[in-house]
Amino acid sequence: MLPGTLKRLVASRLLGWEIHPTAHLGRSLVMVDRLVMGPHASIGPGNTIRHLSELRMGEGATISSRNWIVGVPKGAPVYPKHPHRDPSLVMDDFALITVGHNIDVTDRVTLGKQAAVAGFGSQILTHNLNLVTDLFQPGKVTIGDYGVLMSGCTMQNNTAIPNRSVVSAGSVVVTKLKDELTLYRGNPAEAVRTLPETLKFFHRQGRQQQVEEQMTEWANGA
Template sequence: MLLKILSFLLPWSLRRRALIRWFGYDIHPTARLGYAWVFPTKLIMAEKSRIDHFTVAIHLDLVQLDAEATIGRSNWITGFPSDSDSPHFRHQASTRRAELRLGKASAVTKNHHLDCTNSLTIGAFATVAGYNSQFLTHSINVLDNRQDSAPIHIGAYTFVGTNVVVLGGAVLPDYCVLGAKSLLNKAHTAEWTLYGGVPARAVSELPRTAAYFNRSEGFVY
Protein backbone atom coordinates (compact mmCIF):
# COMPACT_ATOMS: atom_id res chain seq x y z
CA MET A 1 0.00 0.00 0.00
CA LEU A 2 2.84 2.40 0.81
CA LEU A 3 4.38 1.90 -2.63
CA LYS A 4 0.99 2.55 -4.24
CA ILE A 5 0.58 5.82 -2.37
CA LEU A 6 4.15 6.90 -3.17
CA SER A 7 3.76 6.12 -6.86
CA PHE A 8 0.44 7.97 -7.00
CA LEU A 9 2.06 11.17 -5.79
CA LEU A 10 4.92 11.19 -8.29
CA PRO A 11 4.93 13.26 -11.50
CA TRP A 12 4.10 11.08 -14.51
CA SER A 13 7.64 10.68 -15.85
CA LEU A 14 8.76 9.24 -12.50
CA ARG A 15 5.49 7.52 -11.78
CA ARG A 16 5.65 5.47 -14.97
CA ARG A 17 9.13 4.22 -14.04
CA ALA A 18 8.00 3.41 -10.52
CA LEU A 19 4.97 1.46 -11.73
CA ILE A 20 7.15 -0.57 -14.08
CA ARG A 21 9.83 -1.25 -11.49
CA TRP A 22 7.72 -1.77 -8.38
CA PHE A 23 4.71 -3.55 -9.90
CA GLY A 24 6.04 -5.03 -13.14
CA TYR A 25 3.58 -3.10 -15.31
CA ASP A 26 4.06 -2.71 -19.07
CA ILE A 27 3.48 0.95 -19.94
CA HIS A 28 4.56 2.40 -23.27
CA PRO A 29 6.50 5.71 -23.11
CA THR A 30 3.68 7.48 -24.97
CA ALA A 31 0.90 6.10 -22.73
CA ARG A 32 -0.44 8.22 -19.91
CA LEU A 33 -2.15 7.49 -16.61
CA GLY A 34 -3.74 10.46 -14.85
CA TYR A 35 -4.42 10.88 -11.14
CA ALA A 36 -6.25 7.57 -11.10
CA TRP A 37 -6.07 4.70 -8.60
CA VAL A 38 -5.34 1.87 -11.06
CA PHE A 39 -3.67 -1.15 -9.49
CA PRO A 40 -4.59 -4.47 -11.13
CA THR A 41 -2.27 -7.44 -10.79
CA LYS A 42 -1.11 -6.75 -14.36
CA LEU A 43 -1.40 -3.50 -16.32
CA ILE A 44 -0.60 -3.20 -20.03
CA MET A 45 -0.85 0.19 -21.73
CA ALA A 46 0.20 0.30 -25.39
CA GLU A 47 1.32 3.35 -27.33
CA LYS A 48 -0.83 6.48 -26.94
CA SER A 49 -3.31 4.75 -24.64
CA ARG A 50 -4.71 6.79 -21.75
CA ILE A 51 -6.55 6.50 -18.44
CA ASP A 52 -7.86 9.82 -17.17
CA HIS A 53 -8.15 11.36 -13.69
CA PHE A 54 -10.24 9.94 -10.83
CA THR A 55 -10.79 6.51 -12.38
CA VAL A 56 -10.49 3.59 -9.96
CA ALA A 57 -9.54 0.06 -11.11
CA ILE A 58 -8.99 -2.47 -8.32
CA HIS A 59 -9.24 -6.20 -7.54
CA LEU A 60 -8.49 -7.17 -11.15
CA ASP A 61 -6.18 -9.73 -12.71
CA LEU A 62 -5.54 -7.60 -15.78
CA VAL A 63 -6.26 -4.24 -17.36
CA GLN A 64 -5.05 -4.05 -20.96
CA LEU A 65 -5.35 -1.09 -23.32
CA ASP A 66 -4.26 -1.54 -26.91
CA ALA A 67 -2.84 1.34 -28.94
CA GLU A 68 -4.78 4.62 -28.62
CA ALA A 69 -7.45 3.09 -26.36
CA THR A 70 -8.80 5.45 -23.71
CA ILE A 71 -10.66 5.29 -20.40
CA GLY A 72 -12.12 8.65 -19.38
CA ARG A 73 -12.59 10.35 -16.05
CA SER A 74 -14.29 9.01 -12.94
CA ASN A 75 -14.94 5.43 -14.02
CA TRP A 76 -15.33 2.76 -11.34
CA ILE A 77 -13.78 -0.54 -12.48
CA THR A 78 -13.91 -3.45 -10.06
CA GLY A 79 -13.43 -7.20 -10.09
CA PHE A 80 -12.75 -10.25 -7.95
CA PRO A 81 -9.24 -11.65 -8.45
CA SER A 82 -9.00 -15.23 -9.68
CA ASP A 83 -6.40 -16.06 -7.02
CA SER A 84 -8.70 -15.15 -4.12
CA ASP A 85 -9.13 -17.77 -1.40
CA SER A 86 -12.76 -16.74 -0.94
CA PRO A 87 -15.44 -19.41 -1.52
CA HIS A 88 -17.08 -17.06 -4.03
CA PHE A 89 -16.77 -18.28 -7.64
CA ARG A 90 -14.83 -21.38 -6.58
CA HIS A 91 -16.86 -23.41 -9.10
CA GLN A 92 -15.33 -21.23 -11.84
CA ALA A 93 -11.75 -21.43 -10.59
CA SER A 94 -10.36 -22.77 -13.87
CA THR A 95 -12.37 -20.59 -16.26
CA ARG A 96 -12.91 -17.16 -14.72
CA ARG A 97 -10.53 -14.22 -15.18
CA ALA A 98 -11.12 -10.76 -13.74
CA GLU A 99 -10.00 -8.80 -16.80
CA LEU A 100 -10.73 -5.63 -18.75
CA ARG A 101 -9.41 -5.56 -22.31
CA LEU A 102 -9.81 -2.60 -24.66
CA GLY A 103 -9.02 -2.98 -28.35
CA LYS A 104 -7.21 -0.50 -30.53
CA ALA A 105 -8.66 3.05 -30.50
CA SER A 106 -11.63 2.01 -28.35
CA ALA A 107 -13.01 4.41 -25.77
CA VAL A 108 -14.89 4.36 -22.48
CA THR A 109 -16.07 7.90 -21.73
CA LYS A 110 -16.75 8.89 -18.10
CA ASN A 111 -18.80 8.01 -15.03
CA HIS A 112 -19.43 4.36 -15.90
CA HIS A 113 -19.29 1.25 -13.69
CA LEU A 114 -17.47 -1.73 -15.17
CA ASP A 115 -17.75 -4.90 -13.10
CA CYS A 116 -15.00 -7.21 -14.35
CA THR A 117 -15.52 -10.12 -11.97
CA ASN A 118 -15.45 -12.07 -15.24
CA SER A 119 -13.81 -10.79 -18.41
CA LEU A 120 -15.10 -7.65 -20.12
CA THR A 121 -13.80 -7.20 -23.66
CA ILE A 122 -14.36 -4.05 -25.71
CA GLY A 123 -13.38 -4.35 -29.36
CA ALA A 124 -11.31 -2.07 -31.56
CA PHE A 125 -12.82 1.33 -32.43
CA ALA A 126 -15.77 0.72 -30.09
CA THR A 127 -17.22 3.53 -27.96
CA VAL A 128 -18.92 3.25 -24.58
CA ALA A 129 -20.54 6.68 -24.76
CA GLY A 130 -22.43 9.03 -22.48
CA TYR A 131 -22.66 8.48 -18.72
CA ASN A 132 -23.78 6.08 -16.00
CA SER A 133 -23.75 2.77 -17.87
CA GLN A 134 -23.30 -0.46 -15.91
CA PHE A 135 -21.52 -3.59 -17.13
CA LEU A 136 -22.23 -6.35 -14.62
CA THR A 137 -20.48 -9.67 -15.18
CA HIS A 138 -21.61 -11.21 -11.89
CA SER A 139 -24.81 -11.72 -9.92
CA ILE A 140 -26.43 -14.21 -7.53
CA ASN A 141 -27.66 -17.45 -9.05
CA VAL A 142 -30.86 -17.92 -7.04
CA LEU A 143 -31.38 -21.52 -8.23
CA ASP A 144 -28.00 -22.67 -6.92
CA ASN A 145 -27.75 -20.05 -4.16
CA ARG A 146 -24.27 -18.92 -5.10
CA GLN A 147 -22.37 -16.08 -6.75
CA ASP A 148 -22.04 -16.65 -10.48
CA SER A 149 -20.40 -14.80 -13.37
CA ALA A 150 -20.15 -14.75 -17.15
CA PRO A 151 -18.06 -12.69 -19.59
CA ILE A 152 -19.31 -9.71 -21.59
CA HIS A 153 -18.15 -9.00 -25.13
CA ILE A 154 -18.62 -5.65 -26.87
CA GLY A 155 -17.65 -5.99 -30.52
CA ALA A 156 -15.45 -3.88 -32.78
CA TYR A 157 -16.82 -0.65 -34.27
CA THR A 158 -19.77 -0.67 -31.91
CA PHE A 159 -21.47 2.30 -30.26
CA VAL A 160 -22.96 1.84 -26.78
CA GLY A 161 -25.43 4.59 -25.87
CA THR A 162 -25.72 6.38 -22.54
CA ASN A 163 -27.12 4.88 -19.33
CA VAL A 164 -27.37 1.25 -20.46
CA VAL A 165 -27.15 -1.96 -18.43
CA VAL A 166 -25.19 -4.90 -19.83
CA LEU A 167 -25.35 -8.23 -17.97
CA GLY A 168 -23.01 -11.21 -17.83
CA GLY A 169 -23.14 -13.42 -20.92
CA ALA A 170 -24.19 -10.55 -23.19
CA VAL A 171 -22.64 -9.99 -26.61
CA LEU A 172 -23.00 -6.90 -28.78
CA PRO A 173 -21.76 -8.00 -32.21
CA ASP A 174 -19.35 -6.02 -34.39
CA TYR A 175 -20.71 -2.96 -36.25
CA CYS A 176 -23.72 -2.54 -33.99
CA VAL A 177 -25.34 0.19 -31.90
CA LEU A 178 -26.94 -0.28 -28.48
CA GLY A 179 -29.53 2.43 -27.87
CA ALA A 180 -29.62 4.65 -24.79
CA LYS A 181 -31.17 3.19 -21.61
CA SER A 182 -31.27 -0.31 -23.07
CA LEU A 183 -30.78 -3.60 -21.22
CA LEU A 184 -28.48 -6.04 -23.03
CA ASN A 185 -28.95 -9.39 -21.32
CA LYS A 186 -28.03 -12.05 -23.86
CA ALA A 187 -25.63 -12.89 -26.67
CA HIS A 188 -26.79 -11.43 -29.97
CA THR A 189 -25.26 -12.47 -33.28
CA ALA A 190 -26.53 -10.17 -36.06
CA GLU A 191 -24.02 -7.50 -37.10
CA TRP A 192 -24.89 -4.11 -38.65
CA THR A 193 -27.88 -3.85 -36.32
CA LEU A 194 -29.38 -1.27 -33.99
CA TYR A 195 -30.41 -2.94 -30.73
CA GLY A 196 -32.60 -1.20 -28.18
CA GLY A 197 -35.20 -1.61 -25.46
CA VAL A 198 -35.65 -3.49 -22.20
CA PRO A 199 -34.59 -6.13 -22.89
CA ALA A 200 -32.70 -5.12 -26.04
CA ARG A 201 -33.87 -6.55 -29.35
CA ALA A 202 -33.00 -5.95 -32.97
CA VAL A 203 -34.69 -2.71 -34.08
CA SER A 204 -33.32 -2.02 -37.55
CA GLU A 205 -30.42 -2.65 -39.89
CA LEU A 206 -27.56 -0.15 -40.07
CA PRO A 207 -26.00 1.10 -43.33
CA ARG A 208 -22.58 -0.35 -43.97
CA THR A 209 -21.53 2.96 -45.53
CA ALA A 210 -21.95 4.87 -42.25
CA ALA A 211 -18.73 6.81 -41.59
CA TYR A 212 -18.49 5.65 -37.95
CA PHE A 213 -18.07 2.05 -39.08
CA ASN A 214 -15.32 2.93 -41.54
CA ARG A 215 -12.97 4.96 -39.32
CA SER A 216 -9.21 4.54 -39.48
CA GLU A 217 -8.70 6.50 -36.24
CA GLY A 218 -10.59 6.43 -32.97
CA PHE A 219 -11.23 10.12 -32.43
CA VAL A 220 -14.66 11.31 -33.57
CA TYR A 221 -14.71 15.00 -34.56
Protein backbone atom coordinates in the same frame (compact mmCIF):
# COMPACT_ATOMS: atom_id res chain seq x y z
CA MET B 1 0.59 12.20 -7.97
CA LEU B 2 4.01 11.73 -9.61
CA PRO B 3 4.93 13.37 -12.92
CA GLY B 4 4.22 11.20 -15.95
CA THR B 5 7.78 10.12 -16.71
CA LEU B 6 8.56 9.25 -13.10
CA LYS B 7 5.19 7.53 -12.72
CA ARG B 8 5.94 5.22 -15.64
CA LEU B 9 9.39 4.48 -14.26
CA VAL B 10 8.09 3.56 -10.80
CA ALA B 11 5.25 1.47 -12.24
CA SER B 12 7.55 -0.48 -14.55
CA ARG B 13 10.37 -1.01 -12.04
CA LEU B 14 8.37 -1.73 -8.89
CA LEU B 15 5.16 -3.24 -10.26
CA GLY B 16 6.33 -4.78 -13.52
CA TRP B 17 3.71 -2.90 -15.53
CA GLU B 18 4.25 -2.29 -19.25
CA ILE B 19 3.47 1.33 -20.05
CA HIS B 20 4.47 2.72 -23.44
CA PRO B 21 6.43 6.01 -23.29
CA THR B 22 3.59 7.79 -25.13
CA ALA B 23 0.84 6.43 -22.86
CA HIS B 24 -0.79 8.65 -20.25
CA LEU B 25 -1.64 7.52 -16.72
CA GLY B 26 -3.67 10.22 -14.96
CA ARG B 27 -4.54 10.76 -11.30
CA SER B 28 -6.58 7.63 -10.76
CA LEU B 29 -6.53 4.74 -8.31
CA VAL B 30 -5.15 1.76 -10.27
CA MET B 31 -4.64 -1.45 -8.26
CA VAL B 32 -4.24 -4.34 -10.71
CA ASP B 33 -1.88 -7.30 -10.93
CA ARG B 34 -0.80 -6.45 -14.45
CA LEU B 35 -1.17 -3.28 -16.53
CA VAL B 36 -0.28 -3.05 -20.22
CA MET B 37 -0.75 0.29 -22.00
CA GLY B 38 0.07 0.55 -25.70
CA PRO B 39 1.12 3.64 -27.66
CA HIS B 40 -1.02 6.71 -26.84
CA ALA B 41 -3.28 4.70 -24.52
CA SER B 42 -4.75 6.87 -21.77
CA ILE B 43 -6.29 6.61 -18.31
CA GLY B 44 -7.74 9.96 -17.24
CA PRO B 45 -8.40 11.39 -13.77
CA GLY B 46 -10.77 10.22 -11.07
CA ASN B 47 -11.07 6.56 -12.06
CA THR B 48 -11.13 3.69 -9.56
CA ILE B 49 -9.71 0.50 -11.09
CA ARG B 50 -8.95 -2.32 -8.67
CA HIS B 51 -8.82 -6.08 -8.08
CA LEU B 52 -8.21 -6.91 -11.75
CA SER B 53 -5.84 -9.66 -12.82
CA GLU B 54 -5.03 -7.62 -15.91
CA LEU B 55 -5.89 -4.33 -17.55
CA ARG B 56 -4.69 -4.44 -21.14
CA MET B 57 -5.09 -1.39 -23.39
CA GLY B 58 -4.14 -1.37 -27.06
CA GLU B 59 -2.95 1.58 -29.10
CA GLY B 60 -5.03 4.70 -28.42
CA ALA B 61 -7.39 2.91 -26.02
CA THR B 62 -8.90 5.34 -23.51
CA ILE B 63 -10.56 5.24 -20.10
CA SER B 64 -11.71 8.83 -19.62
CA SER B 65 -12.77 9.81 -16.10
CA ARG B 66 -14.85 8.99 -13.01
CA ASN B 67 -15.34 5.35 -13.94
CA TRP B 68 -15.70 2.59 -11.33
CA ILE B 69 -14.03 -0.56 -12.69
CA VAL B 70 -13.76 -3.22 -9.99
CA GLY B 71 -13.16 -6.97 -10.10
CA VAL B 72 -13.10 -9.88 -7.68
CA PRO B 73 -9.63 -11.39 -7.26
CA LYS B 74 -8.96 -14.92 -8.42
CA GLY B 75 -9.30 -17.38 -5.57
CA ALA B 76 -11.96 -15.36 -3.77
CA PRO B 77 -14.15 -17.80 -1.79
CA VAL B 78 -17.37 -16.40 -3.20
CA TYR B 79 -16.74 -18.28 -6.51
CA PRO B 80 -15.43 -21.72 -5.44
CA LYS B 81 -16.94 -23.52 -8.45
CA HIS B 82 -15.47 -21.17 -11.03
CA PRO B 83 -11.67 -21.40 -10.70
CA HIS B 84 -11.10 -20.44 -14.34
CA ARG B 85 -12.89 -17.10 -14.41
CA ASP B 86 -10.75 -14.21 -15.62
CA PRO B 87 -11.22 -10.85 -13.84
CA SER B 88 -9.59 -8.82 -16.61
CA LEU B 89 -10.48 -5.83 -18.79
CA VAL B 90 -9.09 -6.04 -22.32
CA MET B 91 -9.42 -3.06 -24.66
CA ASP B 92 -8.31 -3.36 -28.28
CA ASP B 93 -6.89 -0.46 -30.32
CA PHE B 94 -8.81 2.81 -29.86
CA ALA B 95 -11.49 1.25 -27.66
CA LEU B 96 -13.14 3.83 -25.42
CA ILE B 97 -14.80 4.03 -22.00
CA THR B 98 -16.08 7.56 -21.48
CA VAL B 99 -17.37 9.01 -18.18
CA GLY B 100 -19.14 7.74 -15.08
CA HIS B 101 -19.65 4.09 -15.96
CA ASN B 102 -19.80 1.18 -13.51
CA ILE B 103 -18.02 -1.93 -14.81
CA ASP B 104 -18.01 -5.15 -12.80
CA VAL B 105 -15.01 -7.28 -13.78
CA THR B 106 -15.81 -10.45 -11.85
CA ASP B 107 -15.12 -12.13 -15.19
CA ARG B 108 -13.51 -10.90 -18.40
CA VAL B 109 -14.79 -7.77 -20.16
CA THR B 110 -13.56 -7.33 -23.73
CA LEU B 111 -13.89 -4.25 -25.94
CA GLY B 112 -12.93 -4.80 -29.57
CA LYS B 113 -11.19 -2.39 -31.90
CA GLN B 114 -12.85 1.07 -31.80
CA ALA B 115 -15.61 -0.27 -29.49
CA ALA B 116 -17.12 2.31 -27.13
CA VAL B 117 -18.93 2.45 -23.83
CA ALA B 118 -20.22 5.90 -24.71
CA GLY B 119 -22.10 8.68 -22.97
CA PHE B 120 -22.68 8.42 -19.20
CA GLY B 121 -23.86 6.03 -16.53
CA SER B 122 -23.93 2.56 -18.08
CA GLN B 123 -23.45 -0.67 -16.11
CA ILE B 124 -21.64 -3.80 -17.25
CA LEU B 125 -22.22 -6.81 -14.98
CA THR B 126 -20.21 -10.02 -15.17
CA HIS B 127 -21.94 -11.92 -12.39
CA ASN B 128 -25.42 -12.69 -11.15
CA LEU B 129 -27.10 -14.57 -8.32
CA ASN B 130 -28.67 -17.86 -9.34
CA LEU B 131 -31.81 -17.96 -7.22
CA VAL B 132 -32.20 -21.73 -7.69
CA THR B 133 -28.76 -22.63 -6.32
CA ASP B 134 -28.29 -19.46 -4.24
CA LEU B 135 -24.80 -19.16 -5.73
CA PHE B 136 -23.13 -16.33 -7.62
CA GLN B 137 -22.28 -17.11 -11.24
CA PRO B 138 -19.70 -15.25 -13.33
CA GLY B 139 -19.93 -14.72 -17.07
CA LYS B 140 -17.97 -12.79 -19.69
CA VAL B 141 -19.15 -9.67 -21.55
CA THR B 142 -17.96 -8.68 -25.02
CA ILE B 143 -18.45 -5.60 -27.18
CA GLY B 144 -17.28 -6.32 -30.71
CA ASP B 145 -15.24 -4.19 -33.08
CA TYR B 146 -16.92 -0.81 -33.66
CA GLY B 147 -19.74 -1.80 -31.31
CA VAL B 148 -21.29 0.97 -29.20
CA LEU B 149 -23.13 0.94 -25.87
CA MET B 150 -24.87 4.29 -25.41
CA SER B 151 -25.77 6.19 -22.19
CA GLY B 152 -27.61 4.59 -19.30
CA CYS B 153 -27.52 1.00 -20.57
CA THR B 154 -27.06 -2.26 -18.69
CA MET B 155 -25.25 -5.32 -19.99
CA GLN B 156 -25.77 -8.47 -17.92
CA ASN B 157 -23.28 -11.31 -17.66
CA ASN B 158 -22.85 -13.72 -20.59
CA THR B 159 -23.92 -11.09 -23.09
CA ALA B 160 -22.37 -9.56 -26.19
CA ILE B 161 -22.77 -6.75 -28.70
CA PRO B 162 -21.77 -7.78 -32.24
CA ASN B 163 -19.32 -5.93 -34.47
CA ARG B 164 -20.54 -2.67 -35.99
CA SER B 165 -23.74 -2.46 -33.98
CA VAL B 166 -25.25 0.09 -31.59
CA VAL B 167 -27.30 -0.36 -28.41
CA SER B 168 -29.53 2.68 -27.89
CA ALA B 169 -29.54 4.70 -24.66
CA GLY B 170 -31.37 3.17 -21.70
CA SER B 171 -31.46 -0.35 -23.10
CA VAL B 172 -30.84 -3.61 -21.22
CA VAL B 173 -28.82 -6.35 -22.91
CA VAL B 174 -29.72 -9.80 -21.54
CA THR B 175 -28.49 -12.09 -24.36
CA LYS B 176 -25.68 -12.37 -26.87
CA LEU B 177 -26.92 -10.14 -29.66
CA LYS B 178 -25.91 -11.57 -33.03
CA ASP B 179 -26.69 -9.35 -36.03
CA GLU B 180 -24.08 -6.87 -37.21
CA LEU B 181 -24.96 -3.46 -38.66
CA THR B 182 -28.00 -3.31 -36.37
CA LEU B 183 -29.50 -0.81 -33.94
CA TYR B 184 -30.80 -2.47 -30.78
CA ARG B 185 -33.19 -0.85 -28.30
CA GLY B 186 -35.39 -1.63 -25.30
CA ASN B 187 -35.64 -3.86 -22.23
CA PRO B 188 -34.70 -6.44 -23.27
CA ALA B 189 -32.73 -4.99 -26.17
CA GLU B 190 -34.06 -6.11 -29.55
CA ALA B 191 -33.19 -5.29 -33.14
CA VAL B 192 -35.15 -2.30 -34.43
CA ARG B 193 -33.47 -1.51 -37.74
CA THR B 194 -30.48 -2.11 -39.96
CA LEU B 195 -27.62 0.40 -39.95
CA PRO B 196 -25.90 1.43 -43.19
CA GLU B 197 -22.42 0.05 -43.70
CA THR B 198 -21.36 3.52 -44.86
CA LEU B 199 -21.58 5.10 -41.38
CA LYS B 200 -18.29 6.94 -40.83
CA PHE B 201 -17.98 5.51 -37.31
CA PHE B 202 -17.60 2.02 -38.76
CA HIS B 203 -14.59 3.15 -40.81
CA ARG B 204 -12.66 5.30 -38.35
CA GLN B 205 -8.98 4.46 -38.07
CA GLY B 206 -8.09 6.41 -34.93
CA ARG B 207 -9.61 9.23 -32.92
CA GLN B 208 -6.68 11.58 -33.54
CA GLN B 209 -7.21 11.24 -37.28
CA GLN B 210 -10.94 11.82 -36.79
CA VAL B 211 -10.31 15.03 -34.82
CA GLU B 212 -7.93 16.30 -37.49
CA GLU B 213 -10.45 15.57 -40.24
CA GLN B 214 -13.23 17.36 -38.33
CA MET B 215 -11.01 20.39 -37.77
CA THR B 216 -10.17 20.48 -41.47
CA GLU B 217 -13.86 20.28 -42.42
CA TRP B 218 -14.67 23.08 -39.96
CA ALA B 219 -11.85 25.27 -41.28
CA ASN B 220 -12.91 24.73 -44.89
CA GLY B 221 -16.50 25.61 -44.07
CA ALA B 222 -15.69 28.63 -41.90
